[in-house]
Ligand SMILES: Nc1ncnc2c1ncn2[C@@H]1O[C@H](COP(=O)(O)OP(=O)(O)O)[C@@H](O)[C@H]1O
């Protein structure tokens with residue numbers, strides 16, 4: 001049989017997993033493929049055993065005929081140049097022997113063995129009489145990744161209860177098996193979960209025999225498949241980095257992130273899987289998040305241009321705006337803010353997370369206190385002797401229309417559409433404030449107004465509002481995203497009408 005020729009230059013590691021299955025997707029060969037992909041490799045899979053299991057435990061194991069295992073192995077190695085092999089569950093002596101003879105006749109540069117023996121659920125995944133056969137495999141592999149119980153079996157000693165004893169035990173296994181050992185501290189008690197590379201020959205960095213990688217314990221029960229995932233990551237990253245130590249640093253960081261985000265998956269009622277693609281998805285979503293809101297911002301480009309040209313905005317910028325018109329604008333703004341604050345409070349009530357709940361509640365409070373306070377000061381200052389008291393000012397048609405639009409979004413009840421409708425009031429004001437700031441100077445009659453909307457704290461609030469709305473939009477169905485976009489565009493048009501309104505009314509009067 002002939003293999004496809006190797007290409008020159010950096011390439012994607014081709015990593016073969018030989019392991020048992022987990023139909024619930026968290027451990028075994030399914031976890032291996034996810035881990036290889038998440039760490040930048042091309043995953044291949046030869047099944048050694050079919051395991052009926054889920055997040056609660058193992059139900060039964062079916063081992064296909066060993067001859068068929070050989071056929072799978074040869075089908076891969078006859079055709080493909082393999083950069084690394086990760087071996088997981090082997091189950092029985094005959095399977096260990098078949099893999100061993102395939103490795104001897106098909107040497108691979110990097111072989112990682114996860115000596116799977118007993119699952120965290122307590123179920124046996126390796127026959128007791130196969131332990132010697134697994135130990136005898138060690139000289140054929142480059143890295144072995146036992147947990148504390150598996151390390152004890154490999155060393156023929158009692159399970160280490162403290163980290164230092166585990167390291168000493170690993171040194172003995174490394175010497176006897178002529179192999180580098182990755183000892184895992186996942187089953188230690190305490191707030192840390194360290195790992196370490198141990199090599200009795202001193203072939204680690206600076207001739208060391210032990211290199212530790214510290215790790216904080218993540219408070220989650222979703223640790224199903226951590227061992228499988230780590231060993232596959234090591235096989236893949238070992239090829240990418242060409243050495244175990246940088247591979248472990250990278251793998252540990254990735255694994256910790258995957259554990260931290262495991263609760264988001266909601267898979268199963270037992271020990272759930274880790275979130276293999278959390279880092280990747282976060283990056284993809286961040287991109288989509290901004291893409292969604294950026295495209296809406298472009299959709300209102302014409303509205304924004306028209307707002308810039310309005311006499312009220314031009315007069316605010318160059319300071320020529322008539323004080324009475326400004327007072328009228330502020331009176332309407334105060335009326336608007338009263339209801340806007342209620343709509344923000346409704347968004348807080350519907351927020352899917354505590355963080356977003358607090359964010360919108362803070363905005364509601366900010367709208368009704370800080371901004372109203374500012375406007376009260378201004379209103380008092382810009383009031384003429386013949387003015388009706390501002391408290392009795394009725395809402396203009398533009399104010400009522402804008403507020404009614406927002407209240408209708410509350411009534412319809414959809415969080416995404418509601419927050420999309422709230423966004424233009426943040427974004428347009430922030431944008432105007434940032435661009436008009438250059439006109440502000442001591443003695444400018446509207447300097448305080450200009451300064452308020454260019455304030456860095458307001459910029460941060462605006463940034464977070466865009467991020468929240470964008471994240472909802474990125475996750476939304478096409479239909480929901482379109483409804484969000486329409487609410488956003490309509491609110492922007494109401495902003496334009498609101499800015500135009502004081503002059504429109506004056507010219508009608
Ligand atoms: N709760 C946790 N928080 C952080 N890391 C963990 C946690 N549980 C396991 N790990 C890490 O997962 C990997 C697998 O460790 P371990 O659980 O000891 O092996 P196994 O899954 O084979 O039983 C190691 O890198 C270990 O440090």
Ligand SMILES: Cc1ncc(COP(=O)(O)OP(=O)(O)O)c(N)n1
Pocket residue numbers: 019020021022027028029051053088089116118119120121125223224225226227228229
């Ligand atoms: C088919 C299969 N292989 C290995 C395991 C054990 O997974 P591991 O990553 O060691 O971690 P736990 O799931 O035991 O925590 C398995 N369950 N199934």
